[in-house]
Amino acid sequence: MIKRQPQEIILSALARTAEQAPAYIYLAFVFAYTGQVLHVDRNFVLTALITAGLLSFITVPLSGYMSDRIGRKRMYLIGAVATGVVGFVYFAMLNSLVPAWIFLGIVISFVPHDILYGPQAALIAECFTPRLRYSGCSIGYQLASVTAGGPAPLIAAALLAWTGSGYAIAVYIAACAVVSIIATLLMPDYTNRDISQEHA
Numbered sequence: 001m002i003k004r005q006p007q008e009i010i011l012s013a014l015a016r017t018a019e020q021a022p023a024y025i026y027l028a029f030v031f032a033y034t035g036q037v038l039h040v041d042r043n044f045v046l047t048a049l050i051t052a053g054l055l056s057f058i059t060v061p062l063s064g065y066m067s068d069r070i071g072r073k074r075m076y077l078i079g080a081v082a083t084g085v086v087g088f089v090y091f092a093m094l095n096s097l098v099p100a101w102i103f104l105g106i107v108i109s110f111v112p113h114d115i116l117y118g119p120q121a122a123l124i125a126e127c128f129t130p131r132l133r134y135s136g137c138s139i140g141y142q143l144a145s146v147t148a149g150g151p152a153p154l155i156a157a158a159l160l161a162w163t164g165s166g167y168a169i170a171v172y173i174a175a176c177a178v179v180s181i182i183a184t185l186l187m188p189d190y191t192n193r194d195i196s197q198e199h200a
Helices: 006-015 017-037 042-070 070-093 100-106 110-125 130-148 152-163 166-185
Strands: none
Touching: 006 017, 006 110, 006 130, 006 166, 017 042, 017 100, 017 110, 017 130, 017 152, 017 166, 042 070, 042 100, 042 110, 070 100, 070 110, 070 130, 070 166, 100 110, 110 130, 110 166
């Protein structure tokens, strides 16, 4: 697998950067930020996250469905661009200290993630030749957890300690979005095409 399609493995991992890194920030780091910086009740934040999770029951399959219609790459690029923008909106809403805005900010932060997550499995799987598809998907998918997901809360904490501002984290999220945009543009799009043939 590594010998035959190394580029697809790397692109798959990089394409997941805008989905993985912000998700870890929105799911894990949010408790540190809202608790230690904004002094917001933990149960309030947890309720907002549960609401976001319930919304994902709709937005994830909907984005997957839309990707069947407009193309996987196009849908994924929409999600990556939205991720880069929403990071700034997210911290503006949290920093308002208005409970309704904080709640809404946490909920909408997952919409770009869901736009990415819906078509992601098909986008990545279709990059690999059938004989190597399972291994290729697994390696590329899990590699992103090491390069993007795991370090994200640590990077966010370091940026907050260094700058004292959540907007520095929003810049980091935007940078992750740029990485995903570039990687996605370099990936093939096999939407509604026969993927049963071995690649040359």
